[in-house]
Amino acid sequence: MSDILKPSRRAFLRGSAAAAAGLTAGAAARAGTPDPLITEIQPWAQVFGDGVDATPYGLPIEYESDVIRRNVEWLTADTTSSINFTPIHALDGTITPQGCAFERHHSGAIELRKQDYRLMVNGLVDTPLVFTYDDLERFPRENHVYFCECAANTGMEWAGAQLNGAQFTHGMIHNMEYTGVSLRTILNEAGLGAAGDLADKWVYVEGADASSNGRSIPMEKALDDVLVAFKANGEALRKEHGYPVRLVVPGWEGNLWVKWLRRIEVMDGPVESREETSKYTDTLEDGTSRKWTWVMDAKSVITSPSPQAPITHGHGSLVITGLAWSGHGAITRVDVSKDGGVTWETARLAKPGEKMALTRFYLDTEWNGEEMLLQARAMDETGYVQPTKDQLREVRGENSIYHNNCIQTWHVMPNGEAENVEVS
Amino acid sequence: ALANGKLGLGREALPEEIAAWDVDIRPDGQGLPVGSGSVADGEMLFSDNCAACHGEFAEGVDNWPELAGGEGTLADEDPVKTVGSYWPYLSTAWDYVHRSMPYGSAQTLTDDEVYAIVAYILYSNFLVEDDFVLSNENFLDVEMPNADGFIIDDRAEAEYAQWRTEPCMSDCKDSVEITMRASVLNVTPEDEASADT
Numbered sequence: 001m002s003d004i005l006k007p008s009r010r011a012f013l014r015g016s017a018a019a020a021a022g023l024t025a026g027a028a029a030r031a032g033t034p035d036p037l038i039t040e041i042q043p044w045a046q047v048f049g050d051g052v053d054a055t056p057y058g059l060p061i062e063y064e065s066d067v068i069r070r071n072v073e074w075l076t077a078d079t080t081s082s083i084n085f086t087p088i089h090a091l092d093g094t095i096t097p098q099g100c101a102f103e104r105h106h107s108g109a110i111e112l113r114k115q116d117y118r119l120m121v122n123g124l125v126d127t128p129l130v131f132t133y134d135d136l137e138r139f140p141r142e143n144h145v146y147f148c149e150c151a152a153n154t155g156m157e158w159a160g161a162q163l164n165g166a167q168f169t170h171g172m173i174h175n176m177e178y179t180g181v182s183l184r185t186i187l188n189e190a191g192l193g194a195a196g197d198l199a200d201k202w203v204y205v206e207g208a209d210a211s212s213n214g215r216s217i218p219m220e221k222a223l224d225d226v227l228v229a230f231k232a233n234g235e236a237l238r239k240e241h242g243y244p245v246r247l248v249v250p251g252w253e254g255n256l257w258v259k260w261l262r263r264i265e266v267m268d269g270p271v272e273s274r275e276e277t278s279k280y281t282d283t284l285e286d287g288t289s290r291k292w293t294w295v296m297d298a299k300s301v302i303t304s305p306s307p308q309a310p311i312t313h314g315h316g317s318l319v320i321t322g323l324a325w326s327g328h329g330a331i332t333r334v335d336v337s338k339d340g341g342v343t344w345e346t347a348r349l350a351k352p353g354e355k356m357a358l359t360r361f362y363l364d365t366e367w368n369g370e371e372m373l374l375q376a377r378a379m380d381e382t383g384y385v386q387p388t389k390d391q392l393r394e395v396r397g398e399n400s401i402y403h404n405n406c407i408q409t410w411h412v413m414p415n416g417e418a419e420n421v422e423v424s
Numbered sequence: 425a426l427a428n429g430k431l432g433l434g435r436e437a438l439p440e441e442i443a444a445w446d447v448d449i450r451p452d453g454q455g456l457p458v459g460s461g462s463v464a465d466g467e468m469l470f471s472d473n474c475a476a477c478h479g480e481f482a483e484g485v486d487n488w489p490e491l492a493g494g495e496g497t498l499a500d501e502d503p504v505k506t507v508g509s510y511w512p513y514l515s516t517a518w519d520y521v522h523r524s525m526p527y528g529s530a531q532t533l534t535d536d537e538v539y540a541i542v543a544y545i546l547y548s549n550f551l552v553e554d555d556f557v558l559s560n561e562n563f564l565d566v567e568m569p570n571a572d573g574f575i576i577d578d579r580a581e582a583e584y585a586q587w588r589t590e591p592c593m594s595d596c597k598d599s600v601e602i603t604m605r606a607s608v609l610n611v612t613p614e615d616e617a618s619a620d621t
Contacts, residue, residue, distance in 0.1 A: 072613055077477075077487035081527070107524065120437055120445055128437035135433045164606040189430050204448060210530035212523050214448060263445050271448050272513050274520040278505070281574060287499030289510075293577045307606070335591065340600035344593045373600060383588040395582055399503055411602060420606035424599070 059099070066090065069100050070167060075156070080108035081211070083150065085171030088301070088323065089308040093350070094175050094358040095145070098238050101174035104150050104254065106211030109240035112260050117208075117244050119186075119228075123265035124201065126191025133244050136230060139181040139189075144227065144250070145357045147325045149173040149296045151253035151280055154404040157389070161409075161420045165308040169408060169420060170301040173325075175358035178248050180229030183222050186264065195266050198223070204271050205247055208262040215256050216270035217249070221294075225250045228261065251327030251356035252294040253402070255280050285397025298326035298386050299405035300334055300361070300378035311367065311416030318367040320347075324359045326380035331359040333379040338365075340373030340409060340423040341388070347376070372412040373423055389422065449519040453563050456518065460559030461540025463547040469537055470544045473526045482506075482548035492548035495569060508549025512571045514563065518542050 060067065069084040076082040086102040103109065114133040122128035150172035156162050163169050187203070195201050203222045206214035217226070227248040230237060237243045242259030249256040255275055270276065270292075282290040302322035305311050311318065324331045331353030335344040350360040361376070378386040389406035411421040426432050449455040471480060477488040484490030494504025503509075507517050522538045524530045533541065543558035546566060552558075558566070606612065 070613065072611075074611065077489075078527075107527070107530070120441065121434075122437055122442050122446055128442055129434035130437045130441065131434040138433055139431060160604040160609075161606040162609055162611060164612040168612060189433060191428075191430075206448075210524055210528075214523075265446060265448070267450075269450065271519070272451050272516055273448070274516050274524075277512055277516050277574075278507075278510065278520075283498060283503060283505070285499065287503070287573065289498075289574050290577050290579075291574045293579065295577075295579075297579070297583075335593070340597075342595065342597050342600060344591070344596070373602075377591065379591070382584075384584060385587050385589065385591045387583075387587050391587070398501075411605075421602045422604035424597075424601040424603050 060097075064090075067100060069102060070171075072163065072168060081106045083152070083172055085167045086174055087167050087308075088171050088173070088303050089166040089306050091303070092321065092360065094323070094360050095233060096174035096176060096358075098174075098176065098233055098235070098241065101176070101238075101241065102150070102172050103240045104172065105209070105240070105259075106213055107209050110209045110260055111239060112208055112243065114244045117262075119245065119261060120263045121186060121190040121266075122263070123204075123267050124192075124195040125187070125266050126194045129190045131186075133230070136181060136228065136245065139185050141179055142182055142227065143177060143179050144225075144248070145175065145177045145354060146248060146250045147173055147175045147296075147356060147358050148248075148254045148257050149299075149325070149327075151255055151293075151296075151402040153254075154299075154406070154408075155401050157406070157408075157420075158393075158398045158400060158404055161422045164420045166301050166303050166306040166408075167308060170323075172254070173323075173358075175325075176232040177234070178227055178229040179231035179234075180227040180245075180248065183226040183228055183247070183264070184224075186228055187222065187266070190266075192266065195219075200268065202267045202270050204263075204265040204267055204273075205256075205258045205261060206263050207242075207258045208260040213255070213258050213275055214271060214273040215258060215275055216267070216273065217256060217294075219266075221249070221252070249294075251296060251329075253280065253296055256294065280402060282396070282400040282402050284395075284400065290400075293403055296325075296327035297403065297405045298324070298328065298331070298378045298380040298384050300324035300331075300376040300386060301408050302336070302374050302376050302410060305374065305412055305416070305418045306410050307418045307420055310418055311412065315368045316366060318365050320363040320365055320374065322361055322376050324353070324361055324376065324378035325357065326353075326378065326382075326384070327356055328384060329381040330355050331378055332381050334359070334361040335377045335379075336361075336363045337375040337377070338372040341375055341407070344377065353381075367412075369414045371414060372410075373421070374410040374412055374418070375407050377407055447519070447523060449515040449522075451513040451515050453515060453560070456515075456560040456563055457535045458560050459535040459539050460557055460561075461536050461538070461543050462557045463540075463543045463552065463554050465537075466540035466542070466544025466547070469533075469541050473533070474541065477527065482545055491545050495549070498570070498573065506549065507545050508551055508569060510570050510573070512568055512574055514542070514546075514566050514568055517545060518563075 067090040071084040117133040119131040153172035201219040206212045229248045247258040334347045347361040347363040353359040410418045482492035494509035497504045546552045
C-alpha cells in the first residue's frame with residue numbers, strides 16, 4: 001500500500017515527484033525528445049497477457065491497492081462491534097464497489113448459508129409465516145439504487161476537525177443497486193387484517209447475528225419503500241453486508257438496514273430496543289435526546305481534492321468532484337465554494353439526482369496554486385439546504401453523535417495538499 | 425396467485441418456532457418470562473460473565489461500555505450515558521442482556537440469571553437496595569431516571585423550517601478564518617507499509 005492518508009512529507013514528495021515528471025515530459029516534448037513509452041516497443045505490446053481462465057472472479061489491479069476499506073482502531077473497543085470506511089476519496093460515479101463498501105457490525109460479519117436461512121413473519125398478522133431463501137426468490141422483484149449511510153457518519157467531527165480524509169470523515173456510506181422483494185409484499189403474504197388500523201402499527205425487524213440489531217419501524221414506512229433485498233450491484237450480497245438477505249430502508253439511517261434479516265414482527269408499538277434508546281438517539285445541549293431520528297438529511301462532500309487526494313498535477317485544469325445525497329428525496333443542486341463560503345458557484349450534476357441515492361457532482365475549474373477553502377453545499381427537492389456545522393451546533397450542541405450533515409471544508413495549500421479544517 | 429392476492433409462498437410458523445425467536449421485551453413488560461433474580465446473585469454472575477469488560481462495579485474497563493454512573497451528566501460537555509443515567513426503559517436492559525450478552529457468547533444466560541444481572545446493574549446505579557430481587561412481578565415498579573429524557577424527532581420544526589431557504593451565493597461573509605485543523609490532533613491512521621522512509 002502506498003497511499004496518502006494525511007498531508008505528510010510523503011504526500012508532498014509524491015505530489016512534487018509527479019509534478020516534476022510531468023514537467024520533464026512536457027519539457028522533453030517541447031525540446032523534441034521523443035517519449036520512449038511511445039517510441040520503444042513495450043512488453044505488453046509484444047507478448048501475451050493473462051488468459052481468460054486466469055481470474056474466475058477478479059480483484060482490482062495491484063496498482064489500485066490503496067482503494068480499500070480502512071478502520072480507525074481507537075474509535076471502538078473491538079473490531080467485531082465496529083466500523084470501517086469506504087474509500088470515497090478514490091471512487092467516482094455513484095455505485096460503490098461491494099468489495100470496498102463500508103462495514104458496520106455489532107457482533108461481527110456472520111456466515112449464514114442460503115440453506116440455513118429462515119425468515120419469520122409474526123405478530124399481528126393473519127398467519128405467521130416462515131420463508132426459506134428460495135421462497136423469497138419467487139416473489140415479484142424490484143430494483144432500486146439507494147445510499148446506506150451510517151447514522152454516525154461524520155460523527156467524530158462534531159466537536160471539531162478531527163480525521164484527515166474524506167474516507168474517514170464521510171466514508172460510512174455506500175450506494176448500491178438492490179434487487180429484492182418489497183416488504184409490503186412479504187407482509188401481505190402473512191396478511192395484515194389482524195393488525196386492524198395500520199396507522200398506529202409498527203414492524204420490529206431483527207437480524208440472525210448475536211447482536212440482533214433489532215429496530216422498530218412505523219408501518220407507514222414499512223409499506224412504502226422498504227425492500228427485503230438479496231442482490232446488490234447485480235450479485236448476491238456480500239457476507240459482511242448481510243448475505244443472504246438484508247433490509248433496505250431508503251433514506252433512513254444505516255442502522256435500520258438490518259442485515260442477515262431473520263424476523264419481522266407486526267406490533268402495536270415500538271420495542272424501544274437498545275439500538276433505538278441507548279444508541280441512535282441524539283443528545284441535545286440541554287441533556288434531552290431526540291429519538292427516532294430516522295431520516296438522513298441532505299449532505300455532500302468534495303471527494304477530490306481532499307486530504308487523501310491532493311492535487312499532484314500542477315497548475316491549470318482541475319476537476320473538483322464529490323458526492324451529494326438526501327434521505328428526503330433527490331438532490332437538485334450542489335454549490336461549491338473555493339473561499340470558505342464567501343462565494344459559491346453551482347456545480348454540474350453528472351446525472352439528475354435520484355431519490356435517496358448518491359449523486360455525483362463536478363466543478364470543472366482552473367487552479368494556479370492559490371490557497372482554497374473548498375466546500376460543497378447540497379440542496380434537495382424539498383428545498384432543504386445543507387447547513388454549516390455552526391448552524392447544526394446552534395440547534396443541537398456538540399453531543400448528538402449522529403446525523404452530522406454539516407458542510408465540510410478542505411484547506412488546499414499552494415503545494416496541492418489538502419487538510420480537514422473548520423472555518424469561521 | 426391465490427384469490428386474496430397472495431402467492432401461497434412460505435408455510436405457517438409453529439408456536440415453538442415463534443417462541444424460540446420472538447423474545448423481544450417491550451417497555452410495558454410484554455414478553456417478560458416468569459422469573460426472578462437477586463442483586464446478590466447478580467453480583468456473582470456479573471463478576472463471572474460481565475466484569476472482564478464492564479468492570480466489577482459495571483463502571484466499564486478501557487474502551488468497553490460503562491453500565492453504571494454518569495447520573496446528571498447528560499447536559500455536560502462529555503455526558504456519561506449508562507443504563508442508570510440514560511436508558512429510558514428497563515425492558516431494554518433485560519431484552520438486550522438476554523439476547524445479545526455476554527459479548528461473544530450471547531444467549532447463554534437463563535431467564536433467572538438475566539433478572540439477577542439486571543438487578544445488579546440497577547444496584548450499581550444506586551437505583552435499588554442490595555437486598556432487591558427483580559422479577560416479572562415488580563419489573564415495572566423500577567423507576568428509570570431518564571425515562572422522560574427523550575423527545576420524538578423534531579427536526580421538521582427545529583431545523584427544516586429555517587434551512588429551506590434560497591442560500592447566499594456571493595458576499596456571504598466578511599472574512600474567513602481557519603479555526604481548527606485535523607493535523608493538530610494527528611489521530612488519523614497511517615498505513616504501516618507507507619510510513620515515511
